[in-house]
Amino acid sequence: MEDEHFFLKPLDTSHSEAMLQLELDNREFFQKFTPFRDHEFYTLEGQRERLNVIKSMQELDHQYSFGIHLKESGKLIGDISLFKIEREPAQTGMLGYCLDQHYNGKGYMTQTVKLMISYAFEVQKLHRIEAGVMPHNKGSIRVLEKAGFHKEGIAVKSVKINGSWEDHQMLAIINNAE
Template identity: 40%
Template sequence: MLLAGERIYLRPFEAGDAEVLLRLIKRNRNFWGKTEPEWQAGYYTFDGQLQNIRFFQEGIQKGLFYTFGIFNKKTHQLMGIINLYDIKGGPYQCGVVGYAIDRAQNGKGLATESLKLILSFAFDSLKLNRVSAEVMPRNNPSIRVLEKAGFQKEGFKKNNILIQGEWESHLQYGILKKDWAPFFEKKSSRN
């Protein structure tokens, strides 16, 4: 499974990615740690990432969640991670998206391009009706990414996740399938 964009592609992680994934995670530990829960020490080891990759593969096989590496199309360098998780079928047909871009690659539009690719996958391949995302109110770059991809602010979740020993609140964003295609048709006609 490969989702290709203009500058990047998304693909599931393979066992051979454990070392490069570990380097990405270690390099961004402090940067990503500002918005993520604390991970156990074993997370920052080769074996920890190999175990993570097996977990990611199992999730994809079962259709429960999809974790992709974000890779540069020309160099094949791993530049981030994007997840579509908490997928519900039946009357819900929804999922949640989360992403993390290497600090050295921030501000280059890679998160926006990744998000567009995974939304296309969610709506066109998985036939979801809705995708949501949560973001800290002070995380303005991530808010801009969501808004550029067509997400709309829907609400506020007070003290919903423990990060660095503090309960953090999040803004709730969402996008519906019916708003996805028209949003990009309008944007394309303006370009």
């Protein structure tokens, strides 16, 4: 999957060093929107373990994760995942993503989300994709809406972020091509 500026590649342990660098370079920025991460997460071994878990989840058909790479250099600038995949009768999954803060505002994530919607509906045959975003994360909500997601409501205190239970705006998109 690709567009004119970047390509998506399934994540595996060969991405360990690049993932570590991405996480270290954006640690403070990402931490505003992610669960607490311990010291081990920010080590090469921690990233290898994370990518091994992703591989195991893919083998179980529960998660599909892709690195976002710049076309011109191959540099890893983010990742996007379909996770919590449920098959029949729901055929649903959750969408999550992150992007290096230096590439925000360029339309990369909106295009990436659109590519993942196509992948989810056409390849994985999902019926519905959901995403949860903290209400103050207006940029991420805008990305999802531009990609076709609609707001469904607030999930009160649904995810623990930095030690506090945070509300999340729930958004979804339905596969209308079925």
